[in-house]
Amino acid sequence: MSPEMVKKCPECGGINLFWNKDKGEIICKDCGLVIEDKMVDFTQEWREFESDVSDSRRRTGAPMTYTQYDQGIGTEVGRKADLYQLGGKDKNKFFRLRKWQYRISTAIERNLKLALAELKRVSSFLKLPKSVEEESARIYTLAVQRGLVRGRSMESVVAGALYAACRRHEVPRTLDELSEASGIEKKEIGRTYRFVTRELGINILPSNPADYIARFASALKLSAETQSKSIEIIEKAQKEELTSGRGPTGIAAAGLYVAALINGEKKTQREVADVAGVTEVTIRNRYKELLDKLKLEKEIKKVKKKKK
DNA sequence: AAGACGAAAGTGGTTGA
DNA sequence: TCAACAACTTTCGTCTT
Numbered sequence: 001m002s003p004e005m006v007k008k009c010p011e012c013g014g015i016n017l018f019w020n021k022d023k024g025e026i027i028c029k030d031c032g033l034v035i036e037d038k039m040v041d042f043t044q045e046w047r048e049f050e051s052d053v054s055d056s057r058r059r060t061g062a063p064m065t066y067t068q069y070d071q072g073i074g075t076e077v078g079r080k081a082d083l084y085q086l087g088g089k090d091k092n093k094f095f096r097l098r099k100w101q102y103r104i105s106t107a108i109e110r111n112l113k114l115a116l117a118e119l120k121r122v123s124s125f126l127k128l129p130k131s132v133e134e135e136s137a138r139i140y141t142l143a144v145q146r147g148l149v150r151g152r153s154m155e156s157v158v159a160g161a162l163y164a165a166c167r168r169h170e171v172p173r174t175l176d177e178l179s180e181a182s183g184i185e186k187k188e189i190g191r192t193y194r195f196v197t198r199e200l201g202i203n204i205l206p207s208n209p210a211d212y213i214a215r216f217a218s219a220l221k222l223s224a225e226t227q228s229k230s231i232e233i234i235e236k237a238q239k240e241e242l243t244s245g246r247g248p249t250g251i252a253a254a255g256l257y258v259a260a261l262i263n264g265e266k267k268t269q270r271e272v273a274d275v276a277g278v279t280e281v282t283i284r285n286r287y288k289e290l291l292d293k294l295k296l297e298k299e300i301k302k303v304k305k306k307k308k
Numbered sequence: 309a310a311g312a313c314g315a316a317a318g319t320g321g322t323t324g325a
Numbered sequence: 326t327c328a329a330c331a332a333c334t335t336t337c338g339t340c341t342t
Contacts, residue, residue: 187320194321247333268311279334284313 108144111154115140118182119158125181126173128166136165143196152192156184160192164202172207174249176277209234209243212252212276219275220267222260230259233290240293246286250278254286262299 116137123133139161143149149157159182166173179186197204210231217227234255237243243251253276260267269280269287276283 190321245332250333269313270311280312281314281335282333285333288313 111144111149112141115144115154115158118155119162122158122162122178122181126162126177128162128173129169129171132162132165132169132171135168136161139164139196139200139202142200146199148196148199152195153184153188155182156188156192157196158182159184159189160196163189163193164197164204167204167207168202170208170211172211172248174212174277207248209248209252209255212249213256216252216256216272216275220256220260220271222256222265222267223263226256226259226263226265229263230255233258233294236294237290242286242289242293247278247282249276250282250286252276253278253283254290257283257287258290 119137119140120133123136136158140158143157143161159178162182163173163175163178166178175186175189178184178189182189196202213227213231213234217230230252234243234251237251237255253272256276257267257269257272260272269283273280273283
């Protein structure tokens with residue numbers, strides 16, 4: 001998982017690579033390509049191969065540190081030391097409770113084992129950085145301890161936890177992507193996500209459209225200039241209060257679409273809409289607002305004239 | 309023929325009484 | 326708890342390139 005593994009940009013051969021550790025992305029400053037895919041792919045295969053005991057233990061070990069729920073419950077029920085202070089009846093009660101505790105904790109542990117395996121599967125499918133994986137494991141563990149999984153499928157809670165963790169680490173994935181990776185319906189993920197974050201009191205800031213740009217632009221093979229242009233546009237839009245209440249992916253898509261237009265790298269609305277997971281209509285609406293408020297018409301006309 | 313545009317109706321979620 | 330509401334989608338017809 002080190003940047004040394006990728007020294008040249010596979011697209012343009014440039015060596016000006018920028019490693020964003022948090023997001024697990026390597027970005028080529030020459031052509032704007034996001035190389036995260038390749039990078040994570042390699043490390044994953046490596047892991048598979050040399051997954052001898054120590055490695056695999058370590059991987060399950062990290063999230064499992066969040067499984068120390070027995071401390072909490074243990075003190076609640078009582079420790080051995082307390083035993084001496086109890087009478088006969090209380091002793092029975094004590095053992096009964098201990099038995100319950102044991103049952104509960106093994107149930108939770110079994111659940112966690114399954115869930116964390118699922119979590120890891122989805123996470124690696126989406127090529128998420130380790131920090132997000134751990135965060136979501138933490139969230140899931142909390143959810144299990146609070147009994148929030150009851151009545152919901154384990155998988156959907158896992159997906160919800162992942163989504164929340166992504167948002168918190170500003171590595172947003174769309175609900176569509178989560179849905180594809182986990183096999184859970186978009187609605188369901190959204191529901192459990194909202195439920196879990198509300199119950200756990202996790203506050204999520206609305207995600208920033210600019211966070212999506214790098215990934216979308218890379219998927220569309222747009223240049224670095226177009227990327228920074230669209231970020232610039234989005235920042236202006238935020239000042240004009242065009243962004244509040246709107247879906248961030250729609251704004252990101254529209255910004256990218258306009259920027260591509262201005263830089264003469266025109267993509268169809270359909271193409272942009274597909275990678276951003278919104279419809280053309282939404283892009284059109286945002287796009288229209290952008291033109292109205294930011295007076296970008298001139299710049300677009302310039303490009304058109306140039307072409308002629 | 310493909311893409312862009314916009315109107316109209318439908319969906320799921322939020323909000324406020 | 327329910328109705329109004331905003332954002333977004335789906336669908337479809339028309340215009341532009």
